[in-house]
Amino acid sequence: MTVFSTCHKVIGKQYIALSLFSVFIGIFLSLVMRYHLVHPDTKVKLFQLLWPDGAPGGQMTPELYLSLMTMHGTIMVFFVLTTTPQSGFGNYFLPLQIGAPDMAFPVLNMLSFWTTALSLLTLLAAFFVEGGAPLSGWTAYPPLSGLGKITGPGQGLGQDLWILSIALFCVASLMAAINFIVTIIELRAPGMGYFDMPLTCWGWFVTALISLFAFAVLLPGGVLLLLDRLAGTSFFIPGGLIVNDQVQTRSGGSPLLFQHLFWFFGHPEVYIAILPGMGLISTVLSVFSGKRVFGYKAMAIAMLAIGGLGFVVWGHHMFISGMSPYSSIAFSVLTLAVGVPSAVKTFNWLATLWGGRLRFTAAMHYALGFVSLFITGGITGLVLGQPGLDVYFHDTYFVVAHFHLIMGVAAVFAIFAGLHYWFPIMYGRFLNEQLGKLHFFLTFAGVYALFVPLHFAGFVGNPRRYPDFKEYEFLKSVMPLHIGVTHAAYFLAAVQLLFLFNYLWSKRRGALAPANPWGAATREWRND
């Protein structure tokens, strides 16, 4: 296995390794944040050691909190949720499942991976430059992100590196998207029609189509933002701004323009994270029910519908931006319409289980967990999709709860399901089943304990992206809830070590797997 390999299997594993590395950084950052939220005044030696400027004497500054939040979100969204389900699993298994010798462009594939790796390094470098990591969140709204150092530590070089990293990620994703689509269109085995492909391939296909159009819009957004910072343009910077008592000279730009560009990418991005998981879950549920997927064609079409509708709903992230109420209604109706194909998928999953001979393997547990989380997180989406309710809930912990359940955790459950399911192909061994199930139950309990209470914090109007709640009288009542949530977070993070151990141990010592241990019908089990 060479470092600059062009073999799709090696590249798939490289993407997964990159994600695994990233996810533990992301988890660590989240623990630091959760700790700080319930102990805002405690001085911590470790913080001072890691961030001498951000935590002088061990006392975390509000700016440091925001920079941790930015890096947590960016790492998780781009380098975990966008990377493993699509680029990791997709590279490894797409060619096997459609009977292709490799991806259509192996060298391009290798370049995509290394561009992604460079993008990650660029992002992490932001921690080590003067001022540290940027503060403006994974959404990087200007003017905060557009004016440079004056808006805070981390808003200098740190924010430049962030934008550069995202631009590199866009380029890598565009190359990967072209590779995936060409592979599916041109390299299917003779006689295999589109509707003969496993639903996993449909998931990767639709995701690649979405990536092709979404990243092509984020890239211009990033370029224009970088120019606002470095070349003195005013694409997004409005006139009359006074920052830290200094009048800004730029004028005429529109921060809302950036929001439109960002969310035109951002909403499809959430489907980029979840669609490969949907495909995978369909397969796992069907294999372990001993039945074919119920309504195969409807499932494939529902994915296309979700992907297509995903491009016309971005305004639901901007209901409070002052848009015309008529636009709000249009975006709201379209948003709620996404519920239809989503429900088609959910009911078809249930129908796939119905009357089946269920085998409760670890992968099956995660797949069922995925369905549960998809429903819990999806229902709050329908709440947020209504402007009247969203005006209240926007920028509260209710949104944090919504997207963590559906995007964060559901997609991660799909990753766990996929790793348990395909481990025999990837390493010739099983992940330990007992340990896997134990990890499932603890994680499942942990995520519900962590994220369900956050909805209630949202009811109270608890804003997100605030480093210290005790400054606000009306938030006193939610502090006990936050203490509970923080403990759930510790628990959840600790439990992940079980998985890490299982993964590393089983790679070398796990029980040897026979050729097709689950009795699956798709090609990847024949080829190997």
Added chain:
Amino acid sequence: MTNVARSAQVLLIAASSMLFAAFTSAMVVRRGIGGDWAAPPLPAWVLPTILFAPLASWLLHQRRVKPAMAAGAALVAAQIALLAHFRMAVIGEAFCAVLIAVHALHAAAGVLALGRFGASAAIFWHFVGLLWIYVLFLFGVWA
């Protein structure tokens, strides 16, 4: 040309079109709400470069790859010279500079692709020509 090469180029064109659509819509919005729009001044010698598209496509049609590459390189050189004309602090000129620079990247990529893949890269090459007409129209007429 293989099917793989054709599909890849069609997809690349789709992505590039999306990219230019995003820049264009940003420009439309920014022009509409900024209240500080002024048409970017284009030097007169830009006009003849509109002939690049038919010339480049015709050359390739004649299978004259090297001259087509030379035409592309000449266009990129002209575009780089053009960039010096714009002041980034003036919004119309900034958009003009950005779109020309992004087009120059496409044209340079097209030249490299011709060098590497010869006439197989024709579809992308025609697209680069058309795109240049679009950019000229955008700033010469619309803006």
